[in-house]
Amino acid sequence: MKEHVRPLPTYLVQRYLGWKATTYAENRSWYKRLAEDGQRPRAMIISCCDSRVHVTSLFGADSGEFFSHRNIANLVPKFNPDGDHHGTSAAVEYAVKALKVSHLIVLGHSQCGGVAGCHAMCTGHAPELEEKTSFVGTWLNLLRPGYEHVKELPEAEQVAALEKQAVMISLENLMTFPFVQAALEEGDMTLHGLWHDIGSGGLSQLNPATGEFEPI
Amino acid sequence: MKEHVRPLPTYLVQRYLGWKATTYAENRSWYKRLAEDGQRPRAMIISCCDSRVHVTSLFGADSGEFFSHRNIANLVPKFNPDGDHHGTSAAVEYAVKALKVSHLIVLGHSQCGGVAGCHAMCTGHAPELEEKTSFVGTWLNLLRPGYEHVKELPEAEQVAALEKQAVMISLENLMTFPFVQAALEEGDMTLHGLWHDIGSGGLSQLNPATGEFEPI
Amino acid sequence: MKEHVRPLPTYLVQRYLGWKATTYAENRSWYKRLAEDGQRPRAMIISCCDSRVHVTSLFGADSGEFFSHRNIANLVPKFNPDGDHHGTSAAVEYAVKALKVSHLIVLGHSQCGGVAGCHAMCTGHAPELEEKTSFVGTWLNLLRPGYEHVKELPEAEQVAALEKQAVMISLENLMTFPFVQAALEEGDMTLHGLWHDIGSGGLSQLNPATGEFEPI
Amino acid sequence: MKEHVRPLPTYLVQRYLGWKATTYAENRSWYKRLAEDGQRPRAMIISCCDSRVHVTSLFGADSGEFFSHRNIANLVPKFNPDGDHHGTSAAVEYAVKALKVSHLIVLGHSQCGGVAGCHAMCTGHAPELEEKTSFVGTWLNLLRPGYEHVKELPEAEQVAALEKQAVMISLENLMTFPFVQAALEEGDMTLHGLWHDIGSGGLSQLNPATGEFEPI
Structure with missing residues (x-):
């Protein structure tokens, strides 16, 4: 090296x-x-690696405020204690059990290259991502179930809808972690789903009653 | 949910x-x-989720500059295309193959809770992390080989030395990815190892000739 | 040659x-x-040729960040598509239409020899610049209208005030270019007026509400 | 505004x-x-506005060293004292007559968008630049005579050759300024022609004996 x-x-x-x-x-x-x-952060934010997602700026956050995990397409896998290395699950466990954060926020965004890649896979346009040796493709398989919820939409709306599915699937998968479930039920933590529009600077949040993302 | x-x-x-x-x-x-x-970021930065590591501020970087992956203890696993979900490997693959970043920077830091946890495991003080069900512990196993290089040091120096091992192991593991190796050999990318001291605001960088981290 | x-x-x-x-x-x-x-620069900077104006250093900018036009006294002439060679207009056109820069910054500075020359012309102390054969004098005629705004000031303040006029006149002249106007109205670009004090290292910016340059 | x-x-x-x-x-x-x-700069450098041409970095120059004019494709028009605004001629006049610089350096570069535009005009591929209302096109007309010297070359070599023509034409046009001629003949100033290769970091200089650019 x-x-x-x-x-x-x-x-x-x-x-x-x-x-x-x-x-x-x-x-x-x-x-x-x-x-x-x-450190004693109040919230954990799970967001995308994308260089255009500037979390601390967006929320005027300074050193010490956000415990921040960033991966491709802000995805959280299901609870799966198989003894393998799970970076995202480790970050969530540390935030919830060691740091006892009060808010667990998943932040998606527009023009997400990862989500677009998943959409391309699901529609048969990205054979290279479907190869077993593609870490990106394998990682994006986590988002595949979301395609089922967007495939009936007009094509032009599917990718943005899938970006929001990425947030919802991550929130759902978070619920499969016993310690997340426990913290939520104890009232020690709340969940939040956000989607950020890069170009317009917009921020929408998941309304759990409707399942829709509504502008803040 | x-x-x-x-x-x-x-x-x-x-x-x-x-x-x-x-x-x-x-x-x-x-x-x-x-x-x-x-996006067209010049560099990828792999850093810790720790809320005290404020990468964009540290480098006066604005939206669009850094592709940013953050996990516990800024660790990169070895290349292992086994078809499982590997969030860190996916982020590296995307940065190198899709974005063609010019610099791959691993940024460690002082007072890292993850590294301290690994040190506790290695010295037999953290049985809870050694349980198979601990994602944090399993993740930190990536850093175990580093303990071999620090265990002879005075105890007070071991954790900080292990923080630097985390950077070096990540850099070494990056070299196991064929596409990283190729980009380095083509002269399309360079590697950088940094360690940030939270309290003093210091920044040291790995001098590959000596294997030491030297203050900038 | x-x-x-x-x-x-x-x-x-x-x-x-x-x-x-x-x-x-x-x-x-x-x-x-x-x-x-x-290249994909975010901003165009129009500044003076003066060797003491060190734009990239001032803003920690590296290769690829600023599209940089430099002429005597950072002046922009009015839109005048008469088929003659207009180097400044060509640079602005390339930045706005081809590169689609997001920020158009005019940077003036203290102790500007060009501005001092214009002041000398306007006060009758530089007949050699008023000769038709003087390129410097002819170029500085662009700044003459600014003298009207400073001539009532105490004499010791006039030259510095004229340096700021150079920035404001350039910004106003930029507005006469249809493609600049269009980019501004589309929200694709913003204007910025700066004045740099060489000796004190100060930087002031134009507050459009007051027409004053205020220290940053 | x-x-x-x-x-x-x-x-x-x-x-x-x-x-x-x-x-x-x-x-x-x-x-x-x-x-x-x-200021008391030793040299004037005429270079391109291109954000990738980082003159001060290239020559380790600090504040006060280079009087710097930058325009599209580092072009100098012929001496033409017609009473119009000539930004480049004014900058040269100021450097030679007021600052008495010892070196007048023209620095061209690879991948120059301006030169490529001129080549496209000369080969009939850029009608939009040939319109009278295009400042870029009108400015690049200064370089048209250079096309005559490169049009017999293999097509793949023409643009790079035209980049070097831009330097040579500028040097030749500089000779048409009486004050440049006088300073050169008095031995008060020398001319220098350079071409910088962005990707390889190379720097070549015009050998007047051969008319070729030779690597430094």
């Missing part, structure tokens, strides 16, 4: 030094306390 | 509305273009 | 070789991608 | 504040002196 490791690009070094001399310098006492007392 | 889904807490709604009226309003043209033209 | 073309001075050759061995080597993958995929 | 002027995007404000607290703070005495004593 060593022959491929490089120093951080200079522009990032410069910007880091700028952060150190401003944001850090102005908040030194808070960072020190965060280090000494540990 | 529906009985546990709640409206977004008001404080987050308020902050979102503030973002919409300010940051979004001032950058509407950029968000619109990001939506229409798609 | 050939008898006057010389090899690049050694000090620049040396520095270039240093850049090649460090910055380039560390970011080869990014440069390669910029070459293959083309 | 006022309704379209916006505050500077926050990410640029943050980065500027970082620059102020680091680069500026460390060099305050130099910036102060630059403000008080004025």
